[in-house]
Amino acid sequence: MEKINVALIGVGAIAESTHLVYLQQHKNVTVSAIVDLDIERVKKVAEKNKIKHCFTTIDEMLNTITLDAVIICTPNGTHIPIAKKAAEHGIHVFIEKPIGTDLEEVKEYLKVSKAKNVMTMVGMTHRFRRDVSIVKEYADRNTFGNIYYAKAKLCRRRDTPKGWFTNKDLSGGGAMMDTGVHVLDLAWWLMGQPKVASITGKTISGLGNYQTKYVSSWESQNKRLNGNHIFDVEDFGAAWIRFDNGAVLSLEIAWAMNGEQDEGISIELLGDKGGATLTPLAIYKEEEGTLVKSNPLFETNDAFENEINHFIHCVQTKSTPLIDGDQGYEVLKMLQGIYESSEKQEEIKFKN
Numbered sequence: 001m002e003k004i005n006v007a008l009i010g011v012g013a014i015a016e017s018t019h020l021v022y023l024q025q026h027k028n029v030t031v032s033a034i035v036d037l038d039i040e041r042v043k044k045v046a047e048k049n050k051i052k053h054c055f056t057t058i059d060e061m062l063n064t065i066t067l068d069a070v071i072i073c074t075p076n077g078t079h080i081p082i083a084k085k086a087a088e089h090g091i092h093v094f095i096e097k098p099i100g101t102d103l104e105e106v107k108e109y110l111k112v113s114k115a116k117n118v119m120t121m122v123g124m125t126h127r128f129r130r131d132v133s134i135v136k137e138y139a140d141r142n143t144f145g146n147i148y149y150a151k152a153k154l155c156r157r158r159d160t161p162k163g164w165f166t167n168k169d170l171s172g173g174g175a176m177m178d179t180g181v182h183v184l185d186l187a188w189w190l191m192g193q194p195k196v197a198s199i200t201g202k203t204i205s206g207l208g209n210y211q212t213k214y215v216s217s218w219e220s221q222n223k224r225l226n227g228n229h230i231f232d233v234e235d236f237g238a239a240w241i242r243f244d245n246g247a248v249l250s251l252e253i254a255w256a257m258n259g260e261q262d263e264g265i266s267i268e269l270l271g272d273k274g275g276a277t278l279t280p281l282a283i284y285k286e287e288e289g290t291l292v293k294s295n296p297l298f299e300t301n302d303a304f305e306n307e308i309n310h311f312i313h314c315v316q317t318k319s320t321p322l323i324d325g326d327q328g329y330e331v332l333k334m335l336q337g338i339y340e341s342s343e344k345q346e347e348i349k350f351k352n
């Protein structure tokens with residue numbers, strides 16, 4: 001198969017540790033360029049990884065080289081403006097989660113990308129986990145029947161990041177936008193992507209800039225972006241989402257809280273024929289009239305590697321990705337519904 005030319009935009013924490021590694025390992029990929037605001041960093045990473053071109057803006061790159069695809073790993077609020085420039089040049093786009101922060105901006109981008117036949121994939125990494133794939137296969141085979149309720153949560157005790165993540169202008173929101181997006185997407189996808197009917201949500205900055213001793217934190221690789229110490233987002237959020245098929249999703253997310261911590265995304269799916277939990281993975285169903293719980297055995301995989309390989313495969317075969325731009329838009333619509341409901345202190349209804 002012909003090699004494809006890919007550029008990585010934003011070589012911060014996640015891009016250097018995962019995207020770049022798996023792109024470099026892929027036999028059908030040439031990492032033609034990397035782009036980052038931070039000139040020193042971009043030069044260093046390019047040199048270390050023997051990448052031919054490095055730039056500080058996407059415009060400079062688009063005026064200099066030709067590409068098949070870009071992978072965008074910049075702060076959330078910059079995803080769509082960058083993606084739009086790539087799409088206008090007919091370049092396929094992988095956008096890290098969340099797809100963007102502004103629904104109208106995303107809608108406009110999707111119009112442009114579709115007109116240019118540009119494929120969009122959103123980085124919902126957890127969909128590529130082996131245990132998640134197993135639950136999805138059971139769901140698709142209708143093992144659970146009608147899924148009428150799901151409970152999804154990821155609550156950490158002290159895991160609030162520093163830097164641009166707490167600055168709403170760059171992040172679009174706090175815990176909901178950062179980790180909630182994964183949890184919401186995963187539960188919604190396993191439920192069969194029903195259409196949202198209404199949302200009641202509450203987001204709170206419960207602990208804010210805590211001074212707790214003996215806990216670690218994480219931050220952006222760009223020290224300049226970290227410099228402002230703005231904290232105008234939530235560190236806790238909860239929502240009750242009703243879908244037009246009658247199903248309900250209950251969601252709880254915390255970067256920080258005074259309670260028991262979830263070790264990973266926790267999901268409970270209740271159907272009229274069966275159910276499932278993650279994590280740990282368990283399947284519940286009746287066999288010969290008896291209720292049975294089973295724990296499928298599996299080898300774990302590297303979800304990031306599978307995700308990158310999937311994107312490259314979709315570019316090469318011109319196929320639709322597992323999570324495309326329209327699905328990314330629907331997830332952002334629900335996140336924005338949670339924020340709107342919290343602000344207005346009322347239920348938000350959606351017309352489908």
Ligand SMILES: NC(=O)c1ccc[n+]([C@@H]2O[C@H](COP(=O)([O-])OP(=O)(O)OC[C@H]3O[C@@H](n4cnc5c(N)ncnc54)[C@H](O)[C@@H]3O)[C@@H](O)[C@H]2O)c1
Pocket residue numbers: 009010011012013014015035036037038056057058073074075076078096097098123124125178219220221222225
């Ligand atoms: N899928 C996942 O599980 C996962 C995990 C971590 C982060 N992410 C997402 O990846 C993105 C990046 O997160 P991170 O933790 O690597 O952050 P980071 O701040 O460490 O990296 C972002 C990089 O983008 C650069 N940058 C900022 N604005 C830019 C612009 N306009 N043009 C070019 N470069 C620019 C910064 O200099 C920085 O090096 C976020 O959207 C985050 O939500 C996803």
